[in-house]
Amino acid sequence: MTATFFDEMHAADGSVRAHYRQFDRWLSTTSPARVAQKRAEADLLFRRAGITFAVYGEAAGTERLIPFDIIPRIIPHEEWVMLERGLKQRVHALNLFLHDVYHDQNIVAAGIVPQEKITGNTQFRERMRGVNVPGGIYAHIAGVDIVRAGAGQYYVLEDNLRVPSGVSYMIENRKMMMRVFPELFAHERVAPVDHYPDLLLDNLRAVGPGGQANPVVVVLTPGAHNSAYFEHSFLAQRMGVELVEGRDLFVKDCVVYMHTTRGPQRVDVIYRRIDDDFLDPLAFRADSMLGVPGLFEAYLAGNVTLANAIGTGVADDKSMYIHVPDMIRFYLSEEPILSNVPTWQTSRPDDLAYVLDHLAEVVVKEVHGAGGYGMLIGPAASKAELEEFRERLKADPARYIAQPTLALSTCPTFAGNDVAPRHIDLRPFVLSGRHVTMVPGGLSRVALREGSLVVNSSQGGGTKDTWVLES
Amino acid sequence: MLSRTASELYWMARHIERAENTARMLDITSQLSLLPYRQMEPGQSWAEPWAIPLITTGLATDYYARYSELSAESVLNFLVSDRSNPSSIAACMNAARESGRAVRGSISQEMYEDLNLTWLELQSRMERIQADGTSEFFDWVKRRSHLFRGATFGTMLRDEGYSFIRLGTFMERADNTARIVDVKYYTLLPSLDDVGGAVDYYQWSALLRSVSAFEAYRKIYRDTITPVRVAELLILRDDMPRSLHACMNEIYDILKRLCEADSLEPERLAGEIHAQLHYGRTEQIFTTGLHEYLMAFLDKTSQLGQEINDHFLVPSLG
Incomplete structure (x- = not known):
C-alpha cells in the first residue's frame, strides 16, 4: 500500500531523495536513545511554554499540545520557487475577484461565475457593495492548503481567506528544532521563517484608513478560551501591538477606540481573529458577546481597516474554489501555476449522480465547512456513514462538493519509537498589503494515525517543521 | 496600556502574593499548633490556633458554611486545595495563571513559563502534601512566588x-x-x-x-x-x-x-x-x-x- 503513495523522503525504489540525504545521515548516525530523549525534551518545552490549543466539545479549559514530530518536511529550493509564484498569483487573483464581487462583477458579465453563486452565497455581504477598502486588499492574510498527490504533483486543496490559523506553530516548530537539534542546521541551509510577524505588521501598516503613515494596529481575539488563543497573543506580542478583546473596544461617532489606563485611544487597523458573524452584534449576529457594537458602521465609514475584510468568505468556500483557475486567467491573463483538485459539484445533477454512485471512493465536504468537521472520507467510512451521507447529499446537494480521495504524499514520522510514513499537507501563508509577500515555508500538518488522511489538529493531527532549502 | 491588561496584571500579582501569604500563615499555624498552649498559660482562653488563619483572612463564615468543625485537616483543605474558595492557594495560583495567560503578550516569556510551570506542578504537589509534609508544600509555594517575582524583576520591561x-x-x-x-x-x-x-x-x-x-x-x-x-x-x-x-x-x-x-x-x-x-x-x-x-x-x-x-x-x- 505504501508503494502507491508519493513519499517526501524516499523514492519508489527505497533510496533517499537528494534533499533528504543530510537529514537521513544524521538520523541513522544518532542513537535512538538520544533521539527519544530529545523528543521528550521538545514535548516538555512545548508544555512549559504553554503552546497549546483548546479543544471544542471537551471540558472547558481543556488544553492540549499539538503533537510535534521531529522529522522535518523538506522542500527543495526549486519546488518552493514554483510554489511561491503559484501562491502569490492565486492570492492576487482572489483579491481582484473580491474587489470585483463587491463592485462591478465583471466576472459575472463575462459568464465565468454565475450570479447566483455570488449573491446567493451566505458569505456574501450585500452592504460591502461599493465599499472601497484600502489598497483594494480584502484577504490580507491567506492560508492556502496544499497537498501533494499521485506522482508528486502539488494541488491546492483550499483557499482559507477568513481567519486562517497555524502560523505561530510554523515559527515555534522552527524555534524548537533549532533549540533541540542545533547540529542539523549547521549542515543545511534552511530558509528562515522567524520574520513573519515583521512582514505581517508591515503589511497591516500599509492598509491604514486613508493611507495614514503610522496607524495604530491591534489584534482582536475572541479571548483566552479560543482554540487559537496562543497564536493571537503570540502574534500581538511579536508585532508589539495590543491584543484586544471586543470588550476592550468601543465605537463613538463611527471611530473605534480602546480603553486604556490613560483614557480612550484610537484604533486604525484591526487584525481580527473573529469571524464576520461575531464582529458586531448590531450588524451581524445580535447574540455575539465577542464583537464591538458599531464596528461595522465605523468600517463602512472608512475610519478603521479590518484584516481580513468583511465578506472574504464568498471567495474561499468550496463552491467558488472550482472557479479560481478561471479567475487567474480572467484577471491576470496568466495560466494558473498551481492546479486545483478535480471537484464534482453535487449541485449539478450529473455530478451528483456520479458521486452517489462512487460514494465509497470520494471525499465529500461541506461547502462552508472548515476544520475537518462534517466531511466524509469514502474509503474510510462505514456502511452506515455512507448511507447517512447519501441521504444528506440527496436532501441538500448544493451544501456539498466531492473530490477524489487523493493519495496524499507521506513523510516519515515517529510512531512510538519507530519511523513510519504518514500523510501530510502544507499550509503556507500569503500576505497582501504593501506587496504580496511570503516567508519560505508554512505549517506542515501530519495525520498521525496510520492510513488517516485527516491532518486537522482538532482531529488528532500533528505538525512538523517545514524546511525550504536555500539554493 | 489596555485597562483590561492592567487589571489582569494587577490581579495576577495580587493572587500570587495572596498564595504566598496564605502559605506563610498556614506554615506558622502548623508550627504553633504543635505547642502545648493550654498547659503553658493556664487560665488564658487562647484561641485555637487553627482558627487564626480563618480570622486573619476573614473567611471564617465561608469556612463554617462548608465544614461543621474546626480541624487542622479541614482548615488546610479549605485554604490550600478547595477551589470553591477563591482565596485558597490552589484557586489563587489558578487565577494568577489564567490572568497571565489572558495577557501573556504583556509579560515576558520567562514569567509566563514560570507561572505555567507552577500551575502544572500544583496538582501533583497537592497530592503529595501528606507524603511530603505541609512545610515542604508551603516552602514550595513560597519558592514559586519568589521565583516569579525574580523572573519579573529580572526580565520584564519597566x-x-x-x-x-x-x-x-x-x-x-x-x-x-x-x-x-x-x-x-x-x-x-x-x-x-x-x-x-x-x-x-x-x-x-x-x-x-x-x-x-x-x-x-x-x-x-x-x-x-x-x-x-x-x-x-x-x-x-x-x-x-x-x-x-x-x-x-x-x-x-x-x-x-x-x-x-x-x-x-x-x-x-x-x-x-x-x-x-x-x-x-x-x-x-x-x-x-x-x-x-x-x-x-x-x-x-x-x-x-x-x-x-x-x-x-x-x-x-x-
Whole structure:
C-alpha cells in the first residue's frame, strides 16, 4: 500500500531523495536513545511554554499540545520557487475577484461565475457593495492548503481567506528544532521563517484608513478560551501591538477606540481573529458577546481597516474554489501555476449522480465547512456513514462538493519509537498589503494515525517543521 | 496600556502574593499548633490556633458554611486545595495563571513559563502534601512566588505593566501584614491589658517568622521580643520589606508615576496613608489602640483599591 503513495523522503525504489540525504545521515548516525530523549525534551518545552490549543466539545479549559514530530518536511529550493509564484498569483487573483464581487462583477458579465453563486452565497455581504477598502486588499492574510498527490504533483486543496490559523506553530516548530537539534542546521541551509510577524505588521501598516503613515494596529481575539488563543497573543506580542478583546473596544461617532489606563485611544487597523458573524452584534449576529457594537458602521465609514475584510468568505468556500483557475486567467491573463483538485459539484445533477454512485471512493465536504468537521472520507467510512451521507447529499446537494480521495504524499514520522510514513499537507501563508509577500515555508500538518488522511489538529493531527532549502 | 491588561496584571500579582501569604500563615499555624498552649498559660482562653488563619483572612463564615468543625485537616483543605474558595492557594495560583495567560503578550516569556510551570506542578504537589509534609508544600509555594517575582524583576520591561504588577503585589501585601499583626494581637491576647505582658516567646517569633521578620528583628533590636517593637517593625519601619510603611512607599511611588492631571485621587489617597506611616510613632498607635489603628488602615487601603479600580482598571465608557 505504501508503494502507491508519493513519499517526501524516499523514492519508489527505497533510496533517499537528494534533499533528504543530510537529514537521513544524521538520523541513522544518532542513537535512538538520544533521539527519544530529545523528543521528550521538545514535548516538555512545548508544555512549559504553554503552546497549546483548546479543544471544542471537551471540558472547558481543556488544553492540549499539538503533537510535534521531529522529522522535518523538506522542500527543495526549486519546488518552493514554483510554489511561491503559484501562491502569490492565486492570492492576487482572489483579491481582484473580491474587489470585483463587491463592485462591478465583471466576472459575472463575462459568464465565468454565475450570479447566483455570488449573491446567493451566505458569505456574501450585500452592504460591502461599493465599499472601497484600502489598497483594494480584502484577504490580507491567506492560508492556502496544499497537498501533494499521485506522482508528486502539488494541488491546492483550499483557499482559507477568513481567519486562517497555524502560523505561530510554523515559527515555534522552527524555534524548537533549532533549540533541540542545533547540529542539523549547521549542515543545511534552511530558509528562515522567524520574520513573519515583521512582514505581517508591515503589511497591516500599509492598509491604514486613508493611507495614514503610522496607524495604530491591534489584534482582536475572541479571548483566552479560543482554540487559537496562543497564536493571537503570540502574534500581538511579536508585532508589539495590543491584543484586544471586543470588550476592550468601543465605537463613538463611527471611530473605534480602546480603553486604556490613560483614557480612550484610537484604533486604525484591526487584525481580527473573529469571524464576520461575531464582529458586531448590531450588524451581524445580535447574540455575539465577542464583537464591538458599531464596528461595522465605523468600517463602512472608512475610519478603521479590518484584516481580513468583511465578506472574504464568498471567495474561499468550496463552491467558488472550482472557479479560481478561471479567475487567474480572467484577471491576470496568466495560466494558473498551481492546479486545483478535480471537484464534482453535487449541485449539478450529473455530478451528483456520479458521486452517489462512487460514494465509497470520494471525499465529500461541506461547502462552508472548515476544520475537518462534517466531511466524509469514502474509503474510510462505514456502511452506515455512507448511507447517512447519501441521504444528506440527496436532501441538500448544493451544501456539498466531492473530490477524489487523493493519495496524499507521506513523510516519515515517529510512531512510538519507530519511523513510519504518514500523510501530510502544507499550509503556507500569503500576505497582501504593501506587496504580496511570503516567508519560505508554512505549517506542515501530519495525520498521525496510520492510513488517516485527516491532518486537522482538532482531529488528532500533528505538525512538523517545514524546511525550504536555500539554493 | 489596555485597562483590561492592567487589571489582569494587577490581579495576577495580587493572587500570587495572596498564595504566598496564605502559605506563610498556614506554615506558622502548623508550627504553633504543635505547642502545648493550654498547659503553658493556664487560665488564658487562647484561641485555637487553627482558627487564626480563618480570622486573619476573614473567611471564617465561608469556612463554617462548608465544614461543621474546626480541624487542622479541614482548615488546610479549605485554604490550600478547595477551589470553591477563591482565596485558597490552589484557586489563587489558578487565577494568577489564567490572568497571565489572558495577557501573556504583556509579560515576558520567562514569567509566563514560570507561572505555567507552577500551575502544572500544583496538582501533583497537592497530592503529595501528606507524603511530603505541609512545610515542604508551603516552602514550595513560597519558592514559586519568589521565583516569579525574580523572573519579573529580572526580565520584564519597566513599562506601565510592570508598575501594575508591583502595585498589585504591594496592595495585597499591605493588606496581609495589617491583618496578620491585628489578628495576632487580638486572638493571642484576650485583652489589651495583656499587650506588653508576658507573652510566650514562640508566639512572637512565629508572628515574626510568618512575615520573614524574625532575623531582621534580631539584627535591629538585639533584644527580647516585645509587642511595641514588633508593631514598630511591621508597621512603621520602612526598611522591613513586608511592613506597612515599606508597602506604602512603593504604592505611593508607583501611583505618583501612573497618575496624571485627571486622575489625582489615587495618588492623593496613597499620599495620605503614606504620610501617616512616614510620620507616625508607636506611642500614637498604642494610644489610638492597635486594633483601631489597623482597622482604619485597612479601611483606607480598601478605599485606595477602589480608586485604583475606577481610575485604571475598569474605566467607564469614554
